[in-house]
Amino acid sequence: MSTLTRTRRERPTTTTPTPRRRGTFPIGKVLGYLTLIVFAIIYIYPFLIQIATSVKTNQDATQTPLSLVPNPFTTTAFDRLLDTDFPLWFFNSATVAIIVTAGRVFFDSLAGYALARIKFRGRSALFTGLLAVMAVPGVVLLIPKFLVLNQIGMYDTHPALWMPLLADAAGVFIMKQFFESVNPSIEEAARIDGAGTFRIFWSVVLPMAKPALITLTILSFQGSWNELSHFIVATQSTDLFTLTKGVASLTSGQLGSGNQFPITMGAALLMTIPVAIVFIVFQKKFVAGANEGGVKG
Amino acid sequence: MSATTPGVTPITSAPGMPPATVPAGPLGRRPGGGGGEGGRRGLAGYVFVAPATGLLFLFLLLPIFMALWVSLSDWTGQGSPFSGSANFVGTENYQRLFLEDGLVRKDFMTSLRNTAFYVAIVVPAQTALSLFLALVVNQKLRGQGFFRTAFYFPSVTSSVAISLVFLFLFTGSGAINGVIGLFGVDGPQWFSDARGLVHLFGDKLGLWDTDSPPGVLADSSVGGLTLWDWISGPSVAMTAIIFLVVWTTAGTFMLMFLAALQDIPAEVDEAATVDGAGRWQRFRFVTLPQLKPAVFLVTTLGLIGTWQVFDQIYIMSGGNPAKTTLTPAFLSYLYSFRQNEWGVGAAMAFVLFAIIVVMTSIQRFVMRDKDAIRDKKATRAARGRAGAREHQLADRSGRGEGAG
Numbered sequence: 001m002s003t004l005t006r007t008r009r010e011r012p013t014t015t016t017p018t019p020r021r022r023g024t025f026p027i028g029k030v031l032g033y034l035t036l037i038v039f040a041i042i043y044i045y046p047f048l049i050q051i052a053t054s055v056k057t058n059q060d061a062t063q064t065p066l067s068l069v070p071n072p073f074t075t076t077a078f079d080r081l082l083d084t085d086f087p088l089w090f091f092n093s094a095t096v097a098i099i100v101t102a103g104r105v106f107f108d109s110l111a112g113y114a115l116a117r118i119k120f121r122g123r124s125a126l127f128t129g130l131l132a133v134m135a136v137p138g139v140v141l142l143i144p145k146f147l148v149l150n151q152i153g154m155y156d157t158h159p160a161l162w163m164p165l166l167a168d169a170a171g172v173f174i175m176k177q178f179f180e181s182v183n184p185s186i187e188e189a190a191r192i193d194g195a196g197t198f199r200i201f202w203s204v205v206l207p208m209a210k211p212a213l214i215t216l217t218i219l220s221f222q223g224s225w226n227e228l229s230h231f232i233v234a235t236q237s238t239d240l241f242t243l244t245k246g247v248a249s250l251t252s253g254q255l256g257s258g259n260q261f262p263i264t265m266g267a268a269l270l271m272t273i274p275v276a277i278v279f280i281v282f283q284k285k286f287v288a289g290a291n292e293g294g295v296k297g
Numbered sequence: 298m299s300a301t302t303p304g305v306t307p308i309t310s311a312p313g314m315p316p317a318t319v320p321a322g323p324l325g326r327r328p329g330g331g332g333g334e335g336g337r338r339g340l341a342g343y344v345f346v347a348p349a350t351g352l353l354f355l356f357l358l359l360p361i362f363m364a365l366w367v368s369l370s371d372w373t374g375q376g377s378p379f380s381g382s383a384n385f386v387g388t389e390n391y392q393r394l395f396l397e398d399g400l401v402r403k404d405f406m407t408s409l410r411n412t413a414f415y416v417a418i419v420v421p422a423q424t425a426l427s428l429f430l431a432l433v434v435n436q437k438l439r440g441q442g443f444f445r446t447a448f449y450f451p452s453v454t455s456s457v458a459i460s461l462v463f464l465f466l467f468t469g470s471g472a473i474n475g476v477i478g479l480f481g482v483d484g485p486q487w488f489s490d491a492r493g494l495v496h497l498f499g500d501k502l503g504l505w506d507t508d509s510p511p512g513v514l515a516d517s518s519v520g521g522l523t524l525w526d527w528i529s530g531p532s533v534a535m536t537a538i539i540f541l542v543v544w545t546t547a548g549t550f551m552l553m554f555l556a557a558l559q560d561i562p563a564e565v566d567e568a569a570t571v572d573g574a575g576r577w578q579r580f581r582f583v584t585l586p587q588l589k590p591a592v593f594l595v596t597t598l599g600l601i602g603t604w605q606v607f608d609q610i611y612i613m614s615g616g617n618p619a620k621t622t623l624t625p626a627f628l629s630y631l632y633s634f635r636q637n638e639w640g641v642g643a644a645m646a647f648v649l650f651a652i653i654v655v656m657t658s659i660q661r662f663v664m665r666d667k668d669a670i671r672d673k674k675a676t677r678a679a680r681g682r683a684g685a686r687e688h689q690l691a692d693r694s695g696r697g698e699g700a701g
Contacts, residue, residue, distance in 0.1 A: 028436075028576075029436075029438065032433060032436045032438050033438060035433050036433055036434070036438065036440070036444050039430065039433070039444075039448065040443075040444055040447050040448075042544070043447045043448055043450070043451065043544075043548075044447055046462050046463070046466060046472075047450075047462075049462070049465070049466065049472055050458075050462045050465075053465065061465075062468075062470060063470075065465070065466075065468070065470065065471045065472040065475055066472045066475045066476070107348045107349045107352070108349060110345045110346070110348065110349065111345060111346045111348070111349035111350065113345060114341070114342045114343075114345035114346045115346065118338050118339065118341060118342035118345065119338065119339060119342070120338075120339035120340075120342030120343055121339065123342065126346060126350065130353075133353055133357055133358065136357070136361070136650070137601060137604070137605050137649070137650060137653050138605065139605035139607050139626040139646070139649070140361075140605075140646045140647070140649060140650045140653075141357065141360065141361070142607075142626075142629070142630060142646065143364050143367070143629065143633050143639070143642055143643050143646055144357075144360030144361050144363060144364040144646075145356065145360055146633075146634070147360055147363045147364055147367060147378065148355065148356060148359060148360040148363060150377070151363070151377060151379065163352070163356070164352075164356035166352050167349070167352035167353040167355070167356045167357055168349070169353060169357075172349050196341075197338055197341035197345075198341065201345075222453050225455065226453075226454070226455040226456060226457075228455075228456060228457060228608050228611070228612075229607055229608060229611075232611070232630075232634075233630075233634070243455075243457075244455055244456075244457045247457050247458070247461070248457050248460075248611065248612045250461075251461065251464065251612060251613075261465045261468075264461045264464070264465065265461065265462065265465060267458075267461070268457070268458035268459075268461040268462055269458075271455055271457065271458050272454050272455065272458045275453055275454055275455065276450070276453075276454070279450065279453050280446075283446065
């Protein structure tokens, strides 16, 4: 766009355009689209195969893995999934995701606000500690998490699924960064009006923090919905299987073995849907919110 | 203001304690903002951070020390490791990983080899692919948003779901081999093929025969593995996992590159165009240098993430075939949770931790920005001088604000 205007200014006489750099024949654009389309196929086709396979018969799935047309169309895979513990897994995942998301959003913004705006002794030490904790790779924590849950008698209970996940240093960090970017004058005005710290936080700061809160909500929901390793080490009874753990057991268990791909693809599809919805719904808001925050900050 | 606020009584001018530290925060700086309310507000600070910090302490910091103890013990999973059921064995578990000839060391070294090849391929590949995708998406083309979403979507979906899809795609008669077959090539039995890529490649080039490996390599061993085993390269099975991970993670990193690209002022690029720089020149000498922080970020996160690979191994391969997809994280899980050798398992986790720290430090050193360091020093010196002259300025620069 700007290139075009400038080009016109530079070359007032309409000469034959040199196509490669600044001309009207858009070879660059065509190549750009071609690349985009090739990669879009690489990225989208696996999901299409997943959807198509989930409504195929076992035989059809094995024989025509590339075909997107089920022949014949059947919902056997989903019927059989419903006979398993799949609904229970789904319920467990949903419960855990909701609790973790709500808890994280609240606790992280509280702590983030305090670290950004409230002066208290040991604040910077605490923040340094937070950064150190964030640097600990999650996989290193598998055994430690089991040990502490085992020690306090929480292993293989429902709270074991979600309580350790409420601890989230990265979320605190995100909120702290955000609160520091907000102009403090509004809070000062509220304070002069006589509002207390929590009141300022709750009714002045949090509403302004919408973009960051949305980010944190998405991250928390997605993170807890997709979590696998924590559930592996925190519980063992089948009552407490979440979707990730349950569906992963399909591959090694009775159903996933051999060529029963429609079932595993159906399970994969169903567990992807909630995250996909959140992702699609929030994406626009997310972009808009981020821009809004940028203007404000 | 909303009236539905949970009641915390407004603090007008709280008497009592003076502020704990000299008011230097964004609020305290302004006149009228600090003063006597520091005490009450300080208390509020503790209350605000208490839940998050408490949880982090209980479920993160404390357990690390518990695991450190377990890694120095012979705990077998019976009872509590902090009662009589575990004995202190010193560094024996660590020695078994590195010094004592045995299955533990062999497994651990195999997992290190597998992961080293995995990291060496995944990190450059995902960085290059994500940068490439970002550059393509960043062009002002129609449907930009759609493509960005398409590339990013795998990153937000569950590793379990994606792994299942790839297990299906990579079956012997699956979609990948179907596509390969279009070019007249027979695809391998991906997840049961333990042959190493370097072995295969050397065989193709006539460097060696995989059936009778050269004695130089096969007869000398380091850490319980022969040199021949060390250089195997990723197995075919691991390669499938590499495809999966690069494909999945590129979307996230693409977003990071996109953000960095959009931060580059358009004028710079336009100026380069006016100066007659071609597309490639502009990318190489104008865009890429400005992306250096983003490249640093992406490779750091890549290094940290790839060394930890666990989910995909757990779901897809379980370390098979022939242990060529074992990784330290998964091996640590196997030894502790499945074989009840908790000491060895915990020791592996800590060694993995150390590896990640060392790797990222090396990377930070290699990619350190000499110009930035010099600039920083200069700024600091300038700030110092300013501070000597004027008190307020010094205060500000101490907090890393202002100046420029």
